[in-house]
Amino acid sequence: MAEISSLSEAVRDLIRDGDTVAFEGFTHLIPSAAALEAMRQGKRDLTLIRMTPDIIYDQFIGLGLTRGLVFAWGGNPGVGSLHRLRDAVENGWPKPIELDERSHSDMANAYAAGASGLPFAVFRGHLGDDLPKVNSRLKRVTCPFTGEVLAAVPATRPDVGVVHAQRADKRGNVLLWGIIGIQKEVVLASKRTIVTVEEIVDELQAPPNACVLPHFAVGAVCLEPHGAWPSYAQGFYKRDNGFYKAWDDIARERETFLAWMKRHVLATKNFAEYEASLKSAAKEVARA
């Protein structure tokens, strides 16, 4: 049953060291505020799941909080590499991470199987590619009617699923729209869930057939306006493409990355302070 709470409490109570955590968002509605709060609280030894790991996962990895990564595409969309991810994989810095590498189809089916209460998913995939050679979790199953051999993957059931959404009502029902990605499946597949939202209203007023997460399927609901920045929340703010490009420079070197994280994330108390810290840094640059 949903509970409206502060993000710091939700992260403290629901994410544990050693957990498998999916901070999901397919470019849209990436739960940045929740991820940064988990870093601030030093949640460690995490196995992170994400179809498209981007900046927040680069940050977790660069801070050494990550044990494993389940993923399909790890890059800075439209910009280039995730330097901290690459540094960890190529050089083991700050420590090696264990990769459980997939494709999008594979992960989407595995999340859906988790949401469906099934132990595995079946799809037509991994035909002639090398992923099954490096990932023993990818198996095969035979159709009992046609004999066709299909791909099988275990259901994804994270310990904690974390997503951002546009709106919740006071009972904790959640509404999202636009690119809904895998958000519903993550919430339904996870044992514990945190949903940050742009606004909490009296009445949800969902259009017919909208993507709604009912209160009984949601854990903590936290009001975090702008909490998906630098990704976007349709109807609220656009993607900050400039920050994605800036991240390329911030994260390229270990020292600049660590200094930036210390100043803006670890030395701030919450997402609002983090954003204020970035703004004041931008003003310094402008003055210089």
Place this chain on the structure above:
Amino acid sequence: MAEISSLSEAVRDLIRDGDTVAFEGFTHLIPSAAALEAMRQGKRDLTLIRMTPDIIYDQFIGLGLTRGLVFAWGGNPGVGSLHRLRDAVENGWPKPIELDERSHSDMANAYAAGASGLPFAVFRGHLGDDLPKVNSRLKRVTCPFTGEVLAAVPATRPDVGVVHAQRADKRGNVLLWGIIGIQKEVVLASKRTIVTVEEIVDELQAPPNACVLPHFAVGAVCLEPHGAWPSYAQGFYKRDNGFYKAWDDIARERETFLAWMKRHVLATKNFAEYEASLKSAAKEVARA
């Protein structure tokens, strides 16, 4: 690619004797006009698929046009039996029909597998019930990760899928809302499709994440206002519960059923004439 056409042409060109046809609709948006047109054209030897066969399937069966029935719940919702279905199963009148009996979960998964281009579906079901004893199409598959034994059913791929929807645009994109049931899956799973709609507009204007069938996935689109009556089309008209109750008397006896069908369906040219015929009969009754 969608083509806007008349219903009589669409039925003539796309439904063939001996076809497997799904006229779907979960109480809402039942494609009555299309079904009656198929009866008028004497399409025969049909294997009919439907999660919840109701009046239109009672009519197909009573007219002797049906060879087989794939279904999960065959009744007149909130009223009672489908007398023509019962007469065919219990007494073989006007001829016996072959039953391929399922559950809702089973059929929903089988349609979804058809829409997904998969040969079969996996779900947790048919645990301790007798359906697998009378239906050899229900098999088992073992999870390659946990060893759990789950239900497997072949994908449903009708020759023709027929649904009703609220709106299409001029290119043949279709929008529906409210109880969307299994409509999208039927259209995607079928080799040929007919979609009747309440209105054809210039711009679809679908809300975000609405249930849309894009033009490239739709066959014939036919303007048939009121074409789901006596079921309903949310936003257009309500369910005519009175007619569902009246059907109980019309269909109870073979003779009244046949006379009714001849007068109102077979002797009329289209759905508008059919409705006019019913109205004039109602006036006669009122006068008497």
Place this chain on the structure above:
Amino acid sequence: MPEPGYSADEIMTIAAARQLHNDTVCFVGIGMPSAAANLARLSHAPQVTLIYESGTIEAKPDVLPLSIADSELSETAMTVVSIPEMFRYWLQGGWIDVGFLGAAQIDRFANINTTVIGDYGKPKTRLPGAGGAPEIATSAKEIFVMLRMGQRAFMSKLDFVTSLGHGSGGNNRAEYGAQGRGPSRVITDLGILEPHPETRELELTSIHPGIAVDQVKAACGWPLKIAARMVETPLPTNLELSVLREFKARSEAAGTGRPQKVRAAQ
């Protein structure tokens, strides 16, 4: 209005409604279960979550829907999902606390028949069939069943098991791999039956006011056991009766209120 001030159907509906609470997520079958679930919502459990297999989540109908997919449900629901999503994510996904079913026939282990009377291949009476019931019965955390008692409904042996209850009793249900604890209450016009904790055989645990134990036994097709802890069902309150009657009156005015027969989940 006959002597007790309420009808047998009314006390059955009221006794059933009392089983639902504000925090219950209930998958509602059509007919009597729907009347009971909505009575709960309109009286003591305004926040109960009602889900219909047509895809409507948190429906709040003002009148009793005649079918499980009336506009009354979809227009008042918080959201409406597709049928595959309903069965895969919401039912099979494990979110349903109570599956609330009707039945044509039931046996002593609360297995249900809504398929045929007689031989499947040449039935005496063809019933509507399974609908969503088999997977509701094996996926929800528990199952309530609602039907009127009688020798032709409470059978010593079913011609067809449409939906698993406790199988052959004891631990048999779990051996099938079914989820949830299965039928925990059978609410009838004469009383409430619950499975014995070990044998899983249904026994009478609550008898409606003014009903004799022999009357209940006579309406049962097997030798019905009476629970040692059997109680009397509390009388319907004036509030319960008035809310139920207003709901029924609204429904009849809206043309959906024909005296409901108990039916399997459609």
Place this chain on the structure above:
Amino acid sequence: MPEPGYSADEIMTIAAARQLHNDTVCFVGIGMPSAAANLARLSHAPQVTLIYESGTIEAKPDVLPLSIADSELSETAMTVVSIPEMFRYWLQGGWIDVGFLGAAQIDRFANINTTVIGDYGKPKTRLPGAGGAPEIATSAKEIFVMLRMGQRAFMSKLDFVTSLGHGSGGNNRAEYGAQGRGPSRVITDLGILEPHPETRELELTSIHPGIAVDQVKAACGWPLKIAARMVETPLPTNLELSVLREFKARSEAAGTGRPQKVRAAQ
């Protein structure tokens, strides 16, 4: 602007755009494929259906999206579906005519690598990974690939096969059970390569104006064959160039127009 009046990237984008038609349903990878697909839509193929794996169906972006899930896509799309639906119903369901992919590396049978350079366990360069490409490559009716030529991109042997092309050539692709006819065109900055009808080895079938065959061979990591029927790519028209440049200018003004690197479908 250099001598020919257009850049190598421009003719590559224009040559790629020409491959799409009004009735094509195209699953669009990010970066150059997206630029080409939108150029087609804004010029000769206004009705082409563009689908992005983020769930957007019939997107009509006014500026080039930096990612595959920008609001520019979702707000202009006819509808947006969930990711599981996109991959199961639309891609695996068989509705995609053309899967339009980028790549870091490609081999002579149009197999693609976007995973690692070097050993998987200890890579020299870690690339972004598969994204949606493996199942796009084996589900769409045909595949177009777009990347700049060079010795480090057109490899005699890939370190990792991320997405199947024609496997080891000949009938090998079908032996894997892959759907569709696989990569039918590889559009580059120097010309267009297509698989030989039998061997399935890529050969140069169209060379861009002003490019020498030796120049193309020198940019290929295997001894590139030249098709007997090789033609010269028609010059970009003024219309094509102006539409492309206006689109790029709008995109730069909107902050998404950084010179695009070719990338795997995200």
